[in-house]
Amino acid sequence: MFKIIHKLDKTKLRIGEIKTKRGVIQTPFFMPDATRAVVKNTCSKELEKIGLEAMVVNTYHLCLQPGVDLIKKAGGVNKFMNFDKPLLADSGGFQVFSLIHRLKEMGKIYDTHVEFKSPIDGSWHKLTPEKSIQIQFDLGVGMMVCLDDCPPNEFSREDLENSVNRTIAWAKRCKKKYLRQIKKRKIKAEEAPLLFGVIQGGAELDLRKKCALELIKIDFDGYGFGARPVDKDGNFLEKVLEFTADLIPKNKIRFALGIGTPEDIVKCAGLGWDMFDCVIPTREGRHGRLFQMSDVGCQISDFNNNDKFYNTININNAKFACDFRAINPDSELAELREYSLAYLHHLFKIKDPLGARLASLNNLEFYNQLMRGIRLGGKKINKKL
């Protein structure tokens, strides 16, 4: 269930809450990607400590390893990964993009299903919309996503149209399977997982519209923005994001899949998107980039590209070798207050996993703080929150 608590007049930002069987989540919120049932280099419990609301696991990856049967035996993925808050399972749709559309030899896409080559051992696996939903029920997550066909934005109109048609057809099958599973498993209405459809269409607004309208007919708890939110030159597709958000009924959850950079999230929240997930804080953290709130801050209502409410550093840079200031003196986490930048630099130089861990935690705390700032609406987003 999704409830809008209030809206900010100057923008389309809405503050709300989502009820799932594992608790209430304040929106807008950000979920880190725990694709293989772990946010790399971190513990679920310490992420709960820094105020994390939810995270994302992946149907496709968990199906390959350790396998659904094992997770069922473990009592579900929440129990398996020792995380008590809501989890969202991604359907494997993004793998259609990253494994098949980008690298043809890694899989085949049919109108009825997709076949993947496992990057782990080269074996072939078939994924249907029904199987994706089935697995997500088996995983026991509170939020589910329909299998979609996620195309590169550079695709021809014809190819984008095909992907929209497949995405709609698969969404229908997912919904059907979902309803059957609810009935079969005798899940009560208030405990039913939320199901999201994903709107495709690249940068073609009429295709986005077609996809959205067809998905809305099927009726989902929420709707996602599919495909990469940037064009091939890295420009953020703000108009497409705004147009798509406006297509989604106001009482439905809007999920901006794979978004994004802090400024993209601020923009999207200002356009009415409620949920976000992205690999940026963890991946870039592992690669040495740390996000830091600046003193200056900015307001959602007048946010633009030039507002620098944050800055980044590359901890690998030689200039940090002798920088004995704390990683983040304002952190909730003792290790980020107590370890120095120089020490973190050293950990990266010697490639000790502790470096990746501290950097990931720093960035996830930053993203959490960012979302808190957004939820405070008119207040400034800066380190003094």
Added chain:
RNA sequence: GGGUCGAUUGCAGAGCGGUCAAAUGCUCGAGACUGUAAAUCUCGCGGCUUUAUGCCUUCGUAGGUUCGAAUCCUACUCGGCCCA
């Protein structure tokens, strides 16, 4: 003391007459990363500038041979190994 092999740009290590400012790996320097095939990938790594099939300086040191030398010759210096 005698013999022998070696000395290459931060390190290791190719090169053995021109296409060599010199392979490759590492280190080092910088950058990228948007529903994670990503502890990955890219670029740079003698100096200078008009950034170029450009100029200068470099392959232990000093000479020499050659149109041309990191590559051949001579001497020296230093190091490894072997024999006394």
